[in-house]
Amino acid sequence: MHFTRKKRSLNVNKSLSMYALLIPGIIFILIFNYLPMYGALIAFKDYNIFAGNNPIDAIFKSEWVGFKYWRQLWAESGFRQAFRNTLIISALKIGIGFPIPILLALFINEIRGIVYKRTVQTVLYLPHFMSWAVIGSLLLSILGTTGPVNAVLHALGFGGVKFFMDSSVFPWVLVISALWKEAGWNTIVYLAAIAGVSPDLYEAATVDGASRLQKMYYVTLPSIASTIMMLLILRLGNLMAAGFDQVLVMYNPTVYATGDIIDTYVYRIGLGQLNFSLGTAVGLFNSIVSLILVTTSNLFSRKTFGRSIW
């Protein structure tokens, strides 16, 4: 009897220190994550920053107005435009940016010299670690009117292209530059999956007389198919994230028609024009759509492939 009691108290102590470790993290997310979720209620209020002692207190004290801002939102052409652009840019980024890393990984895997392979990987991963502020200024410098890209276009007899001011070109600048920055890095997951493919499969294929391309198509690709499907579904769940950091540094009023996305719209309306309630309503709309997309895609992934992010 003594023994069990002692063991139980030991167990409680054992857990106590663990819960103590969790406290700072929980306080952190309560303040920085859950409090803003509560604050999002001002999408249904007429937020007045002077209604309380400080901006947080004012959240509680502002008056309820129901769906006033939600109706206003759909009347704003700027919002509808940003919503449409978000979907278009995101769809282009998935359509182009998703398959290319798979192709790259398949072919990187076929490089024979280990040193050359490492070098290629090192170089392709590099832009991922640069911020969009750096890449944005880099692009402005090379795609600008006096930059080398336009110099080459002129030399070849094409007219110059205003990459940052032509609204029919700008979405492509976003899509291609995001591809350039992230495609190399996104091969990592596939390369890891390819490294796990059993060598026996390749040997059997060789015995059967398969060529290299046949092996890539009939052995490697099917072996990583489940990884591909899972990542695709998760990527689709992030449809509403069209690249805030990137667009904010690269866009300007001349390309709002095709380049303004929901996040940049919220930034301008909410923090630029200080229209807090409307900005919050747009942000909350975005968060709700994202939540639905992510949970649905994750559920689908778990049901179909038995794999999910949580």
Next chain:
Amino acid sequence: MKKKLPLREKIFQFVNGLVFAILGLTMLLPFINLLAKSLSSETAVLAGRVGLWPVGFQTGTYRYVLTEPQFIRSFCNSVLITICGSAIAMILTCMVAYPLSRGWLKGRKFFILIFVFVMLFNGGMVPTYLLINGLHMLNTYWALILPPAFSVYNMILLKNFFEELPESVEESARLDGAGNMDILFRIVLPMSLPAIATIGLFYAVGFWNNYMGGVMYITDPGYKPLQQYLYELVTETQRLQEDMITGDLNLDRDAINMVPDAIRAATIMLSSVPIMLVYPFLQKYFVKGLVVGSVKG
């Protein structure tokens, strides 16, 4: 014993290698062009005559940027934010990941849920801004250090890594009377050094590259991080180019703000130096660290 490669194989290797050499060049050439511009005379840059080699070589741009007070101030701010931020982030992340990695902890599922939920849903930019404002953190280093100081995604990566550690070591330590803290400091952390290094470097790169925090919360030049300084250079240049084309250019106002291209190039080069310095370490660790999280079924 080396087998002679068939001709087809040789051709494939050559073409494949060549394609990746070209792809690699597209990654490097923009940076080389920028480096060349930063070392060229402004007239050559404006005339678009600079390719991959400096025209009218000079190093005055670097001298200029390195003596520009705002650049130095912002650079130091970024160093401070990156060091403090990564340290706080790593401590918080380890403190959460360790308890959540122990299967026997009561209520573990519930705690994981409240952490994972913040990955799925957020209050949005405006309420977060009001919070930072309400906490009197606008125009302080805290606005740049605290909000990004905990990433649930990184915590999950680390938790998964902790779960993979062999249990036998821990069990025998428990028999010897070791408590949770002994196990954390003597067993779990030392055995997870590659994962901790990887995640620490990810945090550091994240802090260094974060310009959004500055753009949203900082207006006082004394606290601006380097990336915000760069962001403002870019957007200002864009605005001026636009004004030039639309004919709105106001020479009295804009001539003062005009930053020469060569100086802009030097600023970008210098702000990328720290990333270049840690890049070899990132290379060494990140594959190991990432594989843990991504391949877990």
